[in-house]
Amino acid sequence: MIQLFHVSxxxxxxxxxxxxxxxxxKGEFVLLIGPSGAGKTTLLKLLFCEERPDEGQILxxxxxxxxxxxxxxxxxxxxMGMVFQDFRLLPKKSVFExxxxxxxxxxxxxxxxxxxxxxxxxxxxxEHKRDHRPMMLSAGEQQRVCIARAIxxxxxxxxxxxPTGNLDPDLAAEIIELFKAINARGTTxxxxxxxxxxxxxxxxxxxxxxxxxxxxxxxxxx
Amino acid sequence: MLxxxxxxxxxxxxxxxxxxIAVATTAFTLACFGVFxxxxxxxxxxxxxxxxxxxxxxxxxxxxxxxDISKLRQTVxxxxxxESLTYVSKEQALMDFREQFPAESHLLDGLGENxxxxxxxxxLAPSLRSPPSVTRWAExxxxxxxxxxxxxxxxxxxxxxxxxxxxxxxxFAVGAVLAAASVTxxxxxxxxxxxxxxxxxxxxxxxxxxxxxxxxxxxxxxxxLGAIGSLLSLxxxxxxxxxxxxxxxxxxxxxxxxxxxxxxxxQVSLLMVLVGLVLGCAGSLISVLDxxxxxx
Numbered sequence: 001m002i003q004l005f006h007v008s009x010x011x012x013x014x015x016x017x018x019x020x021x022x023x024x025x026k027g028e029f030v031l032l033i034g035p036s037g038a039g040k041t042t043l044l045k046l047l048f049c050e051e052r053p054d055e056g057q058i059l060x061x062x063x064x065x066x067x068x069x070x071x072x073x074x075x076x077x078x079x080m081g082m083v084f085q086d087f088r089l090l091p092k093k094s095v096f097e098x099x100x101x102x103x104x105x106x107x108x109x110x111x112x113x114x115x116x117x118x119x120x121x122x123x124x125x126x127e128h129k130r131d132h133r134p135m136m137l138s139a140g141e142q143q144r145v146c147i148a149r150a151i152x153x154x155x156x157x158x159x160x161x162x163p164t165g166n167l168d169p170d171l172a173a174e175i176i177e178l179f180k181a182i183n184a185r186g187t188t189x190x191x192x193x194x195x196x197x198x199x200x201x202x203x204x205x206x207x208x209x210x211x212x213x214x215x216x217x218x219x220x221x222x
Numbered sequence: 223m224l225x226x227x228x229x230x231x232x233x234x235x236x237x238x239x240x241x242x243i244a245v246a247t248t249a250f251t252l253a254c255f256g257v258f259x260x261x262x263x264x265x266x267x268x269x270x271x272x273x274x275x276x277x278x279x280x281x282x283x284x285x286x287x288x289x290d291i292s293k294l295r296q297t298v299x300x301x302x303x304x305e306s307l308t309y310v311s312k313e314q315a316l317m318d319f320r321e322q323f324p325a326e327s328h329l330l331d332g333l334g335e336n337x338x339x340x341x342x343x344x345x346l347a348p349s350l351r352s353p354p355s356v357t358r359w360a361e362x363x364x365x366x367x368x369x370x371x372x373x374x375x376x377x378x379x380x381x382x383x384x385x386x387x388x389x390x391x392x393x394f395a396v397g398a399v400l401a402a403a404s405v406t407x408x409x410x411x412x413x414x415x416x417x418x419x420x421x422x423x424x425x426x427x428x429x430x431x432x433x434x435x436x437x438x439x440x441x442x443x444x445x446x447l448g449a450i451g452s453l454l455s456l457x458x459x460x461x462x463x464x465x466x467x468x469x470x471x472x473x474x475x476x477x478x479x480x481x482x483x484x485x486x487x488x489q490v491s492l493l494m495v496l497v498g499l500v501l502g503c504a505g506s507l508i509s510v511l512d513x514x515x516x517x518x
Contacts (some may be wrong), residue, residue: 020439048428071432071450074427074430074431075430075435076430077427077429077430078429078430082428082429088280088421088425088428090422090425090426092232101425101426102429102430105426105429105430105431105432105435106224149429153430206409
């Protein structure tokens with residue numbers, strides 16, 4: 001599903017990622033851990049084609065990101081969902097409109113959009129807030145809306161960058177349970193976090209990064 | 223489609239002040255260009271009507287016999303460049319003079335003999351009405367036996383044609399400068415909108431929107447600004463023209479236009495709106511492409 005071969009990325013000649021090799025299979029749940037500045041976000045950006053690697057190859061769903069034409073990038077992103085620490089919701093649009101955006105850019109019909117948005121909102125438990133503006137919601141609710149937007153397309157891969165970073169421990173646990181439920185339906189999930197509670201709660205494959213290098217790649221604790 | 227239109231108008235609402243400035247400046251610049259266009263079109267119309275009435279007078283020598291006049295008349299009439307021909311005899315010329323200048327008619331009484339020559343008043347075919355063609359035609363006629371002189375209002379027509387040519391050039395130059403100004407102003411307005419909505423644009427990119435999908439509302443915004451600006455410029459020009467018509471010595475009368483200055487015909491007005499719209503789109507595209515270069 002996702003393969004990285006000797007991937008390096010530099011910012012101002014300083015390595016953000018160095019010689020990363022990683023393989024993630026279909027349906028896996030992977031926690032990407034490490035301190036701030038370790039390179040977690042850079043890795044997610046590379047997978048989401050927001051950045052290009054300076055060295056190495058990245059294959060996502062069998063497609064080589066380094067050789068991908070810029071015009072193909074939007075179509076790749078439509079098969080992936082992204083959850084952000086700061087939610088990145090459009091403040092002037094309602095919850096429904098925010099979640100409907102990925103369907104809108106794909107030209108889905110009104111009927112289809114309505115059905116899928118309501119399904120996504122129900123899946124994350126905020127369907128009753130559909131007409132609210134994001135600013136009227138709590139941080140936990142905003143993150144749920146962000147997750148609804150990421151899964152409304154039925155993505156093959158879901159990437160989350162510090163999704164619990166702005167949430168208290170109870171809310172964080174609820175959000176992680178949501179990711180587990182999404183993963184149980186067959187979506188490959190990759191969550192970047194530095195929250196130790198999340199590692200204990202998930203109990204899945206953990207990839208630890210430090211100073212741009214993979215320091216540990218550990219599977220289930222059976 | 224509805225989404226794009228809604229977004230375009232949301233963008234306009236977002237930057238009300240800059241939108242008003244952009245529309246006003248576009249209107250002003252297009253109105254300046256419109257003044258040139260109005261002047262050009264009216265003078266051209268005037269020149270065309272002068273060309274239509276364009277007459278050449280062929281004066282005959284006094285010593286030409288009646289039968290030679292008849293032959294000459296036939297020769298001139300058969301010329302493919304001649305549309306119509308009227309013969310004015312010496313007597314007729316005298317009568318016309320007395321009719322047109324009754325106060326001065328006594329000047330001719332003292333001369334005894336009628337000094338006015340017989341002539342042909344020739345209306346040339348439209349293809350021959352340009353100044354170089356008339357000159358060539360007149361030269362050829364001067365060579366015919368019995369022709370004393372060929373006269374036409376050459377200088378006036380040539381001057382007018384030259385003036386229209388200069389006006390055309392000036393119009394293009396001023397138009398190009400003003401069009402560039404309009405494009406720059408609209409581009410700056412769209413750039414402000416793009417800056418205000420950069421976060422939103424980033425999110426749209428991340429959820430898989432194509433550059434075209436993101437760009438269309440901004441191009442529409444530019445088109446709306448340009449079109450409103452040009453409509454406003456038409457209103458300014460129309461208002462200005464009506465105001466000037468009320469003044470004594472209005473420009474149309476000064477230039478000798480019987481019906482005064484005309485406003486643009488509907489087709490030209492629509493073309494002006496289209497020009498505004500295209501300039502607006504161009505301004506938007508410049509900003510959007512700039513943004514695209516900054517980040518794919």
